[in-house]
Amino acid sequence: MHRRRFLALISTSALGSILGVACGTQPATTGLTLAVASSLKEVMQALDAAYSTQISAPMASIQAAGSGALAKQLIEGAKADLFAAADDAAMNKVVAAGFIDTTAVKVIAHGTLVVAVRPGAPIPDLQALATSGIKVVMADTTVPAGKYGVTLLNNLSHIYGADYATKVNANVVSYETNVRAVLQKITSGEADAGIVYASDVVAVGQDKVQVLTIPADAAVIAEYVAAPLKASHRTTQPFLDYIVSDAAKPIWAQYGFNA
Amino acid sequence: MTHRSSRISWLALPMLALLCLPILGLIGQSTPTTIWQALASPTLHQAVWLSIGTCAATLGLTLVFGTPLAIWMAHSRHPWLTICIDLPTVLPPAVAGLALLTVFGRTGWSGQLGLPLSFTTSAVIIAQLFVAAPLYIQATVVALRSIDDDVIAAAHIDGATTAQQWRYIIIPLARTGMFTGAALALARALGEFGATALFAGSLPGSTRTMALAIYVAAESDDAAAITMSLILLGISLLILLLIRRLDA
Numbered sequence: 001m002h003r004r005r006f007l008a009l010i011s012t013s014a015l016g017s018i019l020g021v022a023c024g025t026q027p028a029t030t031g032l033t034l035a036v037a038s039s040l041k042e043v044m045q046a047l048d049a050a051y052s053t054q055i056s057a058p059m060a061s062i063q064a065a066g067s068g069a070l071a072k073q074l075i076e077g078a079k080a081d082l083f084a085a086a087d088d089a090a091m092n093k094v095v096a097a098g099f100i101d102t103t104a105v106k107v108i109a110h111g112t113l114v115v116a117v118r119p120g121a122p123i124p125d126l127q128a129l130a131t132s133g134i135k136v137v138m139a140d141t142t143v144p145a146g147k148y149g150v151t152l153l154n155n156l157s158h159i160y161g162a163d164y165a166t167k168v169n170a171n172v173v174s175y176e177t178n179v180r181a182v183l184q185k186i187t188s189g190e191a192d193a194g195i196v197y198a199s200d201v202v203a204v205g206q207d208k209v210q211v212l213t214i215p216a217d218a219a220v221i222a223e224y225v226a227a228p229l230k231a232s233h234r235t236t237q238p239f240l241d242y243i244v245s246d247a248a249k250p251i252w253a254q255y256g257f258n259a
Numbered sequence: 260m261t262h263r264s265s266r267i268s269w270l271a272l273p274m275l276a277l278l279c280l281p282i283l284g285l286i287g288q289s290t291p292t293t294i295w296q297a298l299a300s301p302t303l304h305q306a307v308w309l310s311i312g313t314c315a316a317t318l319g320l321t322l323v324f325g326t327p328l329a330i331w332m333a334h335s336r337h338p339w340l341t342i343c344i345d346l347p348t349v350l351p352p353a354v355a356g357l358a359l360l361t362v363f364g365r366t367g368w369s370g371q372l373g374l375p376l377s378f379t380t381s382a383v384i385i386a387q388l389f390v391a392a393p394l395y396i397q398a399t400v401v402a403l404r405s406i407d408d409d410v411i412a413a414a415h416i417d418g419a420t421t422a423q424q425w426r427y428i429i430i431p432l433a434r435t436g437m438f439t440g441a442a443l444a445l446a447r448a449l450g451e452f453g454a455t456a457l458f459a460g461s462l463p464g465s466t467r468t469m470a471l472a473i474y475v476a477a478e479s480d481d482a483a484a485i486t487m488s489l490i491l492l493g494i495s496l497l498i499l500l501l502i503r504r505l506d507a
Contacts, residue, residue: 066478068478068479069477069478072477072478135378137460140461140475140478142475142476142478142479142480143478172462173378173460173462174378174460174461174462174466175461175462175463175467175475176460176461177461177474177475177478181456185460188360188364188366189364189365189366190360190364190365190366190375190377190378190460191378
């Protein structure tokens with residue numbers, strides 16, 4: 001008898017917890033759920049903190065991952081109120097799948113790419129990236145930072161010679177699936193240099209790497225886009241308006257973005 | 260007994276569904292056309308051959324260097340030794356990767372001696388050895404300990420040399436356990452992901468094994484990701500079938 005009651009107890013509580021998670025209808029006292037590109041994590045936290053203080057609303061819950069991975073999760077039915085991606089490709093996938101209205105997609109910020117260098121590595125300038133034996137890490141071309149990186153190397157080939165990109169590519173020891181992993185390989189001292197967003201360097205601490213800035217005529221600008229999910233019942237527009245407002249500009253700047 | 264087990268069976272269903280449905284889903288996602296296209300991709304070939312090559316090396320090194328350690332452990336029965344050998348198999352992969360970097364990375368010991376192994380194929384094999392070899396060692400220790408000491412003592416009295424004891428008594432009795440351990444280690448090595456990503460990096464043809472290539476492809480190319488998953492699934496299935504046959 002005791003055994004049956006015990007079994008009934010565990011099965012009902014297990015069922016309860018499954019249903020609780022699945023139904024998960026958030027009461028109005030919780031904030032928005034934001035699905036944001038890894039590179040946007042810290043700035044979104046800061047923007048959300050400033051915004052929620054300003055209107056005394058609850059803080060958002062922020063899910064950060066690679067743009068492509070997030071797009072996949074959203075298409076597979078993950079719940080979020082707002083999606084912020086590091087490039088159009090990831091956003092377009094979610095639009096094409098019918099989960100986001102294409103007219104709702106707005107550019108929220110711009111970012112620049114830089115070359116992060118391990119302190120002490122023999123890389124005084126961009127030219128030195130092509131020196132044989134240097135260990136370069138890049139993001140894989142399946143993620144936005146990787147695509148931007150390819151463009152950047154091609155642009156730099158116009159300055160440092162036609163074979164520059166080929167030489168740098170020959171030095172690549174790893175193509176990482178997210179841009180933070182690129183930076184991790186440099187801050188841990190395993191690799192010498194890598195192409196990352198200027199904002200990533202701010203996020204991990206400017207003292208941990210040296211930064212080589214890209215000449216203006218070769219610079220690659222990343223465009224960050226955001227849009228509300230059609231399935232969301234929450235009001236996202238005021239928050240979207242806030243993050244593109246003048247009031248938010250200093251926060252973007254503080255985290256290494258251009259709003 | 261039958262009565263009770265029929266009662267319990269409906270409670271068994273959720274776990275059964277959880278364990279089996281995702282595998283069926285993976286198979287259901289694929290169509291012959293997408294598999295055929297993905298199979299033609301050179302990046303897939305690179306990843307498959309790299310996995311096969313590194314896993315073969317891992318298996319060989321596990322047998323050559325794991326067996327002496329297992330024999331030693333079977334006799335020593337030191338609890339701390341067992342725990343040390345077991346630890347790598349239960350560590351989170353990221354911890355394993357960071358731990359390997361402290362020894363074999365550029366700033367680690369081998370790096371300071373001028374031989375950093377990070378970003379090399381050797382790093383892939385070391386990562387696989389670190390997480391997979393313990394499975395073989397554990398199984399071999401158990402198999403060796405299960406042999407009755409009296410049998411060996413009797414052989415000794417009857418004049419069998421140490422080599423003969425191994426050849427005719429110990430190896431035949433421990434063989435099944437050792438094979439099972441080796442097969443488990445091989446399966447684990449094939450699936451190694453986290454430590455490899457942190458320690459070896461992800462470069463096609465040199466460190467991007469199937470497990471890593473699947474992760475990359477999952478971001479963009481579903482067909483390639485699913486096809487490689489099915490190949491891994493097939494190999495794992497073969498290994499598990501082999502283990503079952505050995506156990507039977």
